[in-house]
Amino acid sequence: GALVYQYPRRTICKSGTSMRMECQAVGFQATSVAWYRQSPQKTFELIALSTVNSAIKYEQNFTQEKFPISHPNLSFSSMTVLNAYLEDRGLYLCGARLGGSYEQYFGPGTRLTVL
Protein backbone atom coordinates (compact mmCIF):
# COMPACT_ATOMS: atom_id res chain seq x y z
CA GLY A 1 0.00 0.00 0.00
CA ALA A 2 0.90 3.65 -0.23
CA LEU A 3 2.86 4.99 2.71
CA VAL A 4 4.35 8.36 3.46
CA TYR A 5 7.08 8.81 6.03
CA GLN A 6 8.13 12.07 7.58
CA TYR A 7 11.28 12.75 9.53
CA PRO A 8 11.76 13.90 12.18
CA ARG A 9 8.44 13.34 13.98
CA ARG A 10 9.23 16.06 16.50
CA THR A 11 11.81 18.77 16.66
CA ILE A 12 12.62 21.68 18.92
CA CYS A 13 14.65 24.63 17.75
CA LYS A 14 15.68 27.95 19.18
CA SER A 15 14.07 31.09 17.88
CA GLY A 16 15.98 32.38 14.83
CA THR A 17 17.45 29.02 13.88
CA SER A 18 16.46 26.74 11.01
CA MET A 19 15.36 23.17 10.71
CA ARG A 20 14.87 20.77 7.81
CA MET A 21 12.17 18.15 7.51
CA GLU A 22 11.85 15.28 5.08
CA CYS A 23 9.06 13.44 3.33
CA GLN A 24 9.42 10.01 1.75
CA ALA A 25 6.80 8.22 -0.36
CA VAL A 26 7.07 4.42 -0.24
CA GLY A 27 5.30 2.02 -2.56
CA PHE A 28 4.14 4.58 -5.10
CA GLN A 29 5.33 7.39 -7.30
CA ALA A 30 4.33 10.79 -5.97
CA THR A 31 3.85 13.12 -8.90
CA SER A 32 3.29 16.02 -6.56
CA VAL A 33 3.89 16.81 -2.92
CA ALA A 34 1.97 19.41 -0.95
CA TRP A 35 3.29 20.81 2.31
CA TYR A 36 0.78 21.96 4.90
CA ARG A 37 1.00 23.39 8.36
CA GLN A 38 -1.66 22.39 10.85
CA SER A 39 -2.33 24.86 13.61
CA PRO A 40 -3.19 23.95 17.22
CA GLN A 41 -6.79 24.66 16.24
CA LYS A 42 -6.43 21.82 13.72
CA THR A 43 -6.93 23.93 10.59
CA PHE A 44 -4.71 23.31 7.57
CA GLU A 45 -2.68 25.97 5.82
CA LEU A 46 -1.27 25.04 2.43
CA ILE A 47 2.33 26.18 2.23
CA ALA A 48 3.29 25.06 -1.27
CA LEU A 49 2.63 22.54 -3.98
CA SER A 50 5.66 20.90 -5.53
CA THR A 51 5.40 18.95 -8.77
CA VAL A 52 8.41 17.16 -10.19
CA ASN A 53 9.84 18.98 -13.21
CA SER A 54 7.69 22.04 -12.53
CA ALA A 55 8.13 25.20 -10.54
CA ILE A 56 7.09 25.04 -6.89
CA LYS A 57 3.98 27.09 -6.26
CA TYR A 58 3.81 28.86 -2.91
CA GLU A 59 0.58 30.04 -1.35
CA GLN A 60 0.03 33.56 -0.18
CA ASN A 61 1.83 34.27 3.11
CA PHE A 62 4.46 31.62 2.39
CA THR A 63 7.66 32.23 0.43
CA GLN A 64 10.55 30.27 -0.95
CA GLU A 65 12.89 32.50 1.03
CA LYS A 66 11.30 31.29 4.26
CA PHE A 67 10.30 27.73 3.33
CA PRO A 68 12.67 26.44 0.63
CA ILE A 69 11.59 23.09 -0.78
CA SER A 70 13.59 20.46 -2.62
CA HIS A 71 11.80 17.79 -4.66
CA PRO A 72 14.51 15.90 -6.57
CA ASN A 73 12.58 12.74 -7.49
CA LEU A 74 9.22 10.98 -7.31
CA SER A 75 9.73 9.62 -3.82
CA PHE A 76 11.41 12.36 -1.80
CA SER A 77 10.81 15.95 -0.81
CA SER A 78 12.30 18.15 1.89
CA MET A 79 11.39 21.52 3.28
CA THR A 80 13.37 23.83 5.53
CA VAL A 81 11.92 26.37 7.92
CA LEU A 82 14.43 29.19 7.93
CA ASN A 83 14.81 31.59 10.82
CA ALA A 84 11.99 29.99 12.78
CA TYR A 85 9.92 32.03 15.23
CA LEU A 86 7.03 31.29 17.54
CA GLU A 87 4.43 31.77 14.79
CA ASP A 88 6.05 28.92 12.84
CA ARG A 89 5.06 26.36 15.47
CA GLY A 90 2.76 23.60 14.40
CA LEU A 91 2.48 20.22 12.74
CA TYR A 92 3.99 20.20 9.25
CA LEU A 93 2.31 17.66 7.01
CA CYS A 94 3.45 16.29 3.70
CA GLY A 95 0.76 15.07 1.29
CA ALA A 96 2.01 12.97 -1.60
CA ARG A 97 -0.29 12.60 -4.56
CA LEU A 98 -0.53 9.30 -6.35
CA GLY A 99 0.30 9.72 -10.01
CA GLY A 100 -2.74 9.65 -12.28
CA SER A 101 -5.24 10.03 -9.45
CA TYR A 102 -6.53 12.68 -7.11
CA GLU A 103 -5.70 10.65 -4.01
CA GLN A 104 -3.29 12.31 -1.64
CA TYR A 105 -1.60 10.36 1.12
CA PHE A 106 -0.28 12.05 4.21
CA GLY A 107 2.60 11.36 6.50
CA PRO A 108 2.29 11.60 10.30
CA GLY A 109 3.79 15.07 10.29
CA THR A 110 6.77 16.83 11.84
CA ARG A 111 5.84 18.75 14.96
CA LEU A 112 7.91 21.90 15.27
CA THR A 113 8.35 23.62 18.62
CA VAL A 114 10.18 26.93 18.71
CA LEU A 115 11.67 28.13 21.98
Place this chain on the structure above:
Amino acid sequence: GDSVTQTEGPVTLSEGTSLTVNCSYETKQYPTLFWYVQYPGEGPQLLFKVPKANEKGSNRGFEATYNKEATSFHLQKASVQESDSAVYYCALISNYNVLYFGSGTKLTVEP
Protein backbone atom coordinates in the same frame (compact mmCIF):
# COMPACT_ATOMS: atom_id res chain seq x y z
CA GLY B 1 -11.05 30.62 -4.78
CA ASP B 2 -12.00 27.14 -3.68
CA SER B 3 -13.28 26.65 -0.15
CA VAL B 4 -14.94 24.10 2.12
CA THR B 5 -17.20 24.74 5.10
CA GLN B 6 -18.21 22.05 7.55
CA THR B 7 -20.03 21.55 10.84
CA GLU B 8 -18.25 23.26 13.66
CA GLY B 9 -17.39 20.95 16.46
CA PRO B 10 -16.89 19.49 18.81
CA VAL B 11 -19.59 16.88 18.44
CA THR B 12 -20.23 14.41 21.28
CA LEU B 13 -22.41 11.36 20.72
CA SER B 14 -23.29 8.19 22.55
CA GLU B 15 -22.27 4.88 21.05
CA GLY B 16 -24.94 3.52 18.72
CA THR B 17 -26.40 6.88 17.75
CA SER B 18 -26.29 8.38 14.27
CA LEU B 19 -23.85 10.97 12.96
CA THR B 20 -24.21 13.73 10.38
CA VAL B 21 -21.40 16.17 9.66
CA ASN B 22 -22.45 18.85 7.20
CA CYS B 23 -20.08 19.92 4.44
CA SER B 24 -20.60 22.51 1.74
CA TYR B 25 -18.14 23.67 -0.85
CA GLU B 26 -17.45 26.49 -3.27
CA THR B 27 -15.56 26.23 -6.51
CA LYS B 28 -15.90 27.34 -10.10
CA GLN B 29 -14.50 24.01 -11.25
CA TYR B 30 -15.84 20.46 -11.15
CA PRO B 31 -14.19 19.06 -8.02
CA THR B 32 -13.48 15.65 -6.59
CA LEU B 33 -14.71 15.52 -2.99
CA PHE B 34 -13.08 13.75 -0.06
CA TRP B 35 -13.57 12.88 3.56
CA TYR B 36 -10.41 12.46 5.63
CA VAL B 37 -10.12 11.29 9.24
CA GLN B 38 -7.31 12.20 11.63
CA TYR B 39 -6.50 10.37 14.84
CA PRO B 40 -4.29 11.89 17.57
CA GLY B 41 -0.63 11.86 16.65
CA GLU B 42 -1.24 10.90 13.05
CA GLY B 43 -1.67 12.58 9.70
CA PRO B 44 -5.06 12.68 7.98
CA GLN B 45 -6.13 9.40 6.39
CA LEU B 46 -8.34 9.17 3.34
CA LEU B 47 -11.76 7.82 4.34
CA PHE B 48 -13.18 7.89 0.81
CA LYS B 49 -13.44 10.06 -2.26
CA VAL B 50 -16.19 10.73 -4.82
CA PRO B 51 -15.18 12.15 -8.20
CA LYS B 52 -18.60 12.39 -9.80
CA ALA B 53 -21.79 14.24 -8.99
CA ASN B 54 -24.74 12.20 -7.65
CA GLU B 55 -22.49 9.32 -6.64
CA LYS B 56 -21.99 8.04 -3.12
CA GLY B 57 -18.77 7.16 -1.38
CA SER B 58 -18.52 4.89 1.64
CA ASN B 59 -16.05 3.23 3.95
CA ARG B 60 -16.21 1.71 7.45
CA GLY B 61 -19.93 2.47 7.66
CA PHE B 62 -19.48 6.15 6.78
CA GLU B 63 -21.04 7.49 3.61
CA ALA B 64 -21.57 10.74 1.73
CA THR B 65 -23.31 11.70 -1.50
CA TYR B 66 -21.88 14.27 -3.90
CA ASN B 67 -24.74 16.74 -4.36
CA LYS B 68 -23.71 19.14 -7.09
CA GLU B 69 -26.96 21.12 -7.06
CA ALA B 70 -26.72 21.82 -3.34
CA THR B 71 -22.88 21.90 -3.41
CA SER B 72 -22.90 19.59 -0.40
CA PHE B 73 -21.15 16.41 0.70
CA HIS B 74 -22.52 15.53 4.13
CA LEU B 75 -20.91 12.70 6.09
CA GLN B 76 -23.25 10.20 7.74
CA LYS B 77 -23.02 7.08 9.82
CA ALA B 78 -25.99 5.19 11.17
CA SER B 79 -24.39 3.90 14.35
CA VAL B 80 -21.14 5.33 15.68
CA GLN B 81 -18.64 3.46 17.83
CA GLU B 82 -16.16 4.67 20.40
CA SER B 83 -13.35 3.93 17.92
CA ASP B 84 -14.82 6.53 15.54
CA SER B 85 -13.65 9.31 17.85
CA ALA B 86 -11.39 11.47 15.71
CA VAL B 87 -11.34 14.70 13.70
CA TYR B 88 -13.12 14.55 10.34
CA TYR B 89 -12.21 16.79 7.42
CA CYS B 90 -14.15 17.45 4.26
CA ALA B 91 -11.91 18.39 1.34
CA LEU B 92 -11.98 19.09 -2.35
CA ILE B 93 -9.55 19.10 -5.22
CA SER B 94 -10.30 20.94 -8.42
CA ASN B 95 -8.49 21.61 -11.66
CA TYR B 96 -5.99 23.65 -9.70
CA ASN B 97 -4.66 20.35 -8.33
CA VAL B 98 -4.65 21.64 -4.77
CA LEU B 99 -6.43 19.84 -1.94
CA TYR B 100 -8.44 22.27 0.19
CA PHE B 101 -9.60 21.19 3.64
CA GLY B 102 -12.48 22.31 5.78
CA SER B 103 -11.80 23.37 9.34
CA GLY B 104 -12.43 19.88 10.75
CA THR B 105 -15.08 18.47 13.07
CA LYS B 106 -13.94 16.76 16.24
CA LEU B 107 -16.11 13.79 17.11
CA THR B 108 -16.11 12.17 20.52
CA VAL B 109 -18.14 9.01 20.99
CA GLU B 110 -18.91 8.06 24.57
CA PRO B 111 -19.49 4.44 25.60
